[in-house]
Structure formats: C-alpha cells, structure tokens
Amino acid sequence: MxxxxxxxxxxxGETLYGLVVVAIRGRSRDISLTSASxxxxxxxxxxxxxxxxxxxxxxxxxxxxxLVTGLERAGLVxxxxxxxxxxVVLVALTDAGREHLRTRRQHGAERLAAxxxxxxxxxxxxxxxxxxxxxxxHELGNPPTREETA
Amino acid sequence: MxxxxxxxxxxxGETLYGLVVVAIRGRSRDISLTSASxxxxxxxxxxxxxxxxxxxxxxxxxxxxxLVTGLERAGLVxxxxxxxxxxVVLVALTDAGREHLRTRRQHGAERLAAxxxxxxxxxxxxxxxxxxxxxxxHELGNPPTREETA
DNA sequence: TATTGTTATACTCTATAACTATA
DNA sequence: TATAGTTATAGAGTATAACAATA
Numbered sequence: 001m002x003x004x005x006x007x008x009x010x011x012x013g014e015t016l017y018g019l020v021v022v023a024i025r026g027r028s029r030d031i032s033l034t035s036a037s038x039x040x041x042x043x044x045x046x047x048x049x050x051x052x053x054x055x056x057x058x059x060x061x062x063x064x065x066x067l068v069t070g071l072e073r074a075g076l077v078x079x080x081x082x083x084x085x086x087x088v089v090l091v092a093l094t095d096a097g098r099e100h101l102r103t104r105r106q107h108g109a110e111r112l113a114a115x116x117x118x119x120x121x122x123x124x125x126x127x128x129x130x131x132x133x134x135x136x137x138h139e140l141g142n143p144p145t146r147e148e149t150a
Numbered sequence: 151m152x153x154x155x156x157x158x159x160x161x162x163g164e165t166l167y168g169l170v171v172v173a174i175r176g177r178s179r180d181i182s183l184t185s186a187s188x189x190x191x192x193x194x195x196x197x198x199x200x201x202x203x204x205x206x207x208x209x210x211x212x213x214x215x216x217l218v219t220g221l222e223r224a225g226l227v228x229x230x231x232x233x234x235x236x237x238v239v240l241v242a243l244t245d246a247g248r249e250h251l252r253t254r255r256q257h258g259a260e261r262l263a264a265x266x267x268x269x270x271x272x273x274x275x276x277x278x279x280x281x282x283x284x285x286x287x288h289e290l291g292n293p294p295t296r297e298e299t300a
Numbered sequence: 301t302a303t304t305g306t307t308a309t310a311c312t313c314t315a316t317a318a319c320t321a322t323a
Numbered sequence: 324t325a326t327a328g329t330t331a332t333a334g335a336g337t338a339t340a341a342c343a344a345t346a
Contacts, residue, residue, distance in 0.1 A: 032312080032313065034313080034314090049327080049328095050327075050328065051326085051327060051328080059313090059314070059315090060314070060315055060316075061327080061328070061329090062314085062315075062316080062317095062328085062329070062330080062331095063313075063314050063315070064328095065328065065329060065330085066313080066314085066329095067313085067314090069329095085322080085323075085326095085327085086321080086322060086323090086327095087321065087322045087323070087326065087327040087328070088322095088326095088327060088328085089327075089328065112287075115287055115290045116287065118290050119283060119286060119287060119290070122283075123282070123283035123286055123287075124283070126279050126280040126282070126283040127280050127283045127284070127287075129276050129279065129280065130276040130277050130279065130280030130283075130284075132273070132276070133269060133272075133273035133274070133276040133277050133280075134277070134280075136269060136273055137262075137265055137266065137269065137273075137277070140265045140268050140269070182335080182336065184336080184337090185336095199304080199305095200304075200305065201303085201304065201305075209336090209337070209338090210337070210338055210339075211304080211305070211306090212305085212306070212307080212308095212337085212338075212339080212340095213336075213337050213338070214305095215305065215306060215307090216306095216336080216337085217336080217337090219306095220335095220336095235303095235304085235345080235346075236304095236344085236345060236346085237303065237304040237305070237344065237345045237346070238303095238304065238305085238345095239304080239305065
C-alpha cells in the first residue's frame with residue numbers, strides 16, 4: 001500500500017501515454033486532431049482571436065490562419081470582425097461546427113467506452129470512482145482561456 | 151449513486167479523450183508520435199518484420215520504410231536480415247533506442263505527474279486505485295503482437 | 301504467382317519569413 | 324513602431340502506385 005506518489009504518477013503517465021496512442025490510432029480522419037482541438041476550445045471559450053487561438057493550440061499564427069480557412073470552407077467555424085479593433089479576426093464556432101464536435105466526441109467516447117465495456121466489473125468500478133479525479137486532471141491540463149490577453 | 155454503466159463509459163470516454171489532447175499538445179517534438187509508438191512496440195515485442203510493424207502501427211508499408219530509415223539514421227533502430235527468408239527485414243531497437251525511449255517516457259510521465267501533483271490527496275488515491283484498470287484498458291486497445299502472422 | 305520491401309510521386313499539416321493593414 | 328493577420332515557401336509525415344528481389 002505504500003506506493004509512492006511518484007510511482008503512481010510515473011505509472012499514470014506511461015499508461016495514459018499508451019491510451020493516447022490507442023485513441024489516435026483509431027481516430028476518424030475527417031479533420032486533423034488540432035482542428036478538432038481548436039473547435040473544442042472554441043466550444044469552451046466562445047469566439048477567440050486568431051492569435052489567441054494559435055497560442056492556446058500551440059501552433060504558429062500562420063498555421064492557424066490556414067487551419068481556420070479550412071474549417072471555414074467546411075462551414076464549421078466563421079470569421080467575424082472585432083468592432084473595437086479592425087485588425088482583429090474573431091473565430092467562432094458555427095451551429096454545424098457544434099454539431100460536428102458533438103458527433104466526433106460521441107464517436108471517440110464510444111470507442112473508448114467499447115474498451116471499458118470489456119473490463120471486469122471491478123475495474124469499471126475503479127474507473128468510475130476515479131472519474132472525478134480524471135476530470136480534474138483534464139481541467140488542469142486544459143485550463144479555460146483567460147481574458148487577460150485583451 | 152445509481153449512475154448507469156453507460157453514463158460512466160460515456161463520461162470516461164470524453165474525459166480520456168480530453169486528456170489525450172492535453173498529452174499530445176505538450177509532447178516533445180524530437181520524433182513523431184508514430185516513431186515513438188513504433189519504438190515502444192519494438193521494446194515490448196522484440197525485433198519485428200517491417201510489414202508487421204506497419205500493420206501494428208496502422209500505417210502503410212512504404213511509410214514504415216521511411217520511418218525506419220529515419221530512426222536508423224538516428225541510430226535508434228537497426229535493420230537485420232532474416233536468415234530464414236531473405237526478402238524479410240527485421241527491425242530491432244538499438245541500445246540507444248532503448249535509452250531514448252526510457253528518457254522520452256520519463257519526460258511524458260513527468261509532465262502528467264506535474265498535473266497529478268496538483269490534485270488533492272483524495273483524487274490521487276482514486277487514480278492510484280484505478281491504475282490497474284487503466285493499464286488493462288490500455289492493453290485492450292494495444293494488444294501484444296501475435297505470432298500467427300508468420 | 302504471391303510476398304517483402306523500396307522508390308517515385310503527391311497531399312496534408314506545420315513552420316519561418318516577408319508582407320499588408322491597422323493601431 | 325508595434326500588432327493582427329495573410330501569403331509564400333519549405334520540411335516532415337503519410338498515402339498510393341509502380342518496381343525489384345525472393346519465395
């Protein structure tokens with residue numbers, strides 16, 4: 001029982017890393033992972049400047065320009081002017097984008113759920129018990145965008 | 151408390167999906183995710199044919215040729231002939247590859263560990279308890295290579 | 301003939317540098 | 324001058340098709 005916090009963390013890191021690969025391997029290829037993540041961010045935060053979006057997603061500004069152009073062509077996001085600063089482009093999710101995101105999440109969740117379904121009752125219970133902790137872990141790594149950039 | 155199994159699985163799927171994105175976003179960029187996964191596979195299974203490796207990693211055979219060429223140039227894997235079939239190339243991890251993998255895993259684990267460290271004692275305990283279940287979940291999605299392909 | 305791997309070629313995603321418009 | 328975004332160009336990673344060597 002005296003498993004150290006460091007051991008737990010190391011093991012968690014390796015296990016989650018493995019799950020990452022599993023999740024990526026089976027993902028749908030309609031749009032890129034970063035595109036999906038970008039839409040997910042917009043869904044959490046509401047419309048964001050292109051520059052902020054690039055920073056949040058960890059890609060260069062020109063890369064975000066092209067990513068947004070692609071999503072815009074697909075009707076999933078839209079560019080809006082910022083009345084307060086005419087240099088700025090605000091990127092917003094469209095209704096179609098929200099719907100797409102919902103469907104995609106559902107598929108991703110279902111794939112993992114299918115795996116969870118193969119676990120023992122006991123394992124499922126342990127995961128259920130850890131769900132709040134996993135959720136908080138996710139929030140820590142994916143903090144809501146702050147408005148101080150304005 | 152009467153949360154249904156389906157709800158738990160859905161929530162788990164969504165949370166894990168989110169963690170996946172977090173983990174990918176912060177990853178080191180020295181080699182690609184697939185390269186790292188390939189080395190991880192080799193570390194689990196020992197030397198594999200290029201074709202099998204491509205199948206396990208879910209990429210096309212020519213893609214694996216180029217990936218292996220890159221890893222070989224970096225000294226992380228080596229090509230070996232198969233005495234039993236001269237068409238075959240066996241791909242094996244080098245000592246440098248094993249060391250690289252170890253370091254990379256450590257960094258990945260440390261990043262997540264830093265997040266885990268910010269959780270409450272209670273949350274960490276829940277994660278520790280769920281670790282075996284998470285590990286089995288990983289194994290379900292990432293089954294060891296079978297030898298029936300020979 | 302079928303299988304294993306490589307080479308040729310093209311597309312997507314991302315990067316950096318140079319540029320335009322606005323503050 | 325500095326900032327927001329776009330355009331131009333290049334590199335990595337992957338795909339499919341055509342090829343060479345071996346079974």
